[in-house]
Amino acid sequence: MKKESNKLKENLINSDFSVKGECAISLILTKLDIINIELSMLMDRSVIQLKTGRMKSYESTCKKLKKKGLEKNFSNALEKINDLIGVRAICSYVDDIYRIAEILSEQKDVKVIKVKDYIKNPKDSGYRSLHMILEIPIAFQGGTQWMKTELQLRTAGMDYWANLDHQLRYKRGRKEAEVIDAELRECADMVGDLDTKMLEIRRKIDKI
Numbered sequence: 592m593k594k595e596s597n598k599l600k601e602n603l604i605n606s607d608f609s610v611k612g613e614c615a616i617s618l619i620l621t622k623l624d625i626i627n628i629e630l631s632m633l634m635d636r637s638v639i640q641l642k643t644g645r646m647k648s649y650e651s652t653c654k655k656l657k658k659k660g661l662e663k664n665f666s667n668a669l670e671k672i673n674d675l676i677g678v679r680a681i682c683s684y685v686d687d688i689y690r691i692a693e694i695l696s697e698q699k700d701v702k703v704i705k706v707k708d709y710i711k712n713p714k715d716s717g718y719r720s721l722h723m724i725l726e727i728p729i730a731f732q733g734g735t736q737w738m739k740t741e742l743q744l745r746t747a748g749m750d751y752w753a754n755l756d757h758q759l760r761y762k763r764g765r766k767e768a769e770v771i772d773a774e775l776r777e778c779a780d781m782v783g784d785l786d787t788k789m790l791e792i793r794r795k796i797d798k799i
Contacts, residue, residue, distance in 0.1 A: 600649045602665040603675070609646060611729045612676045615738040616644035618727055619678045622701075626694050630687070638691070640747060641681040647674060673705070673724045674741035681750050684790045685710065688721050688744040695723070695742070702726040702737065710749075716760070716772070717779025718753060720745040748782040 602608055620642055627639040647655075652668050652675065661667045668675060682688045688710065696703045705724040713719045721744040726737040745753070756775055 599652070599663050599665050599668060603646070603649050603652060603668070607731065608665075608669075611731055611736060611738055612646050614729045614731070615676050615727045615740050616646070616678055618729070619725070619740060619742060620644055622695065622698070623678075623680050623691070626691055629694075630690060637683065638687045639680050639682055642679065644676075644678040646676060647672070669739075673739060676738060676740040677743070678740060679743040679745070679750075681747050682744060683746070684793060685746060685786050686790060688746070691744055692721060692723060695725070700728055704739065710745075713779065713783070715776075716756065717776040718756065719749045719779065719783060720753065746786050748786050752779055752782045 623639060623642050627637065630638040652672060653663055655672055656663050656667055659671055661671055680691065682691065692706070695701055702725065703723060704726055705722075707722040709718055709720050709722065723742045723744070725740050725742055727740055728735050729738050752775075756779075759771060760775065
């Protein structure tokens, strides 16, 4: 088991996979830049406020495999974990999220494997975000490999809530988290209401 665990760590950190993963992140970030420029020219405002990318750490990968009841090996990580490679974009408004998702889904060099809409259907915790599992072609050493990547699209309010929820809920024990579950869901609803209101205000301005 320890040998498998060490091999998993090596494959995640010091292998072709990590190099290709960083390339996939760069490619998606570039695509988001182009989409932002295109939409900004059309709508005379910035659509994406912030974007980041990361490779999932060995520790986080092990935790996720354990949660899924899987052995700690690289093949399980590749097959069962969709966010080994992750990109997040913070959008100005909720409708911008769906615009970006639609544009990406129409690009010939992007395969949309799965979409999970936690905006229209929030998690029980209150979490909101649009998740897209994409495959991106990476040309490397004479060959091309389609790399699975998770893209999260959310508003600044959703991102603020998710970051604090992670700190308050998952960085502490389950017993402490249960005390604040209802309050966190209430805050998530408030963020959702705020996003809806800000979108209504922007649409009013757009009509003037």
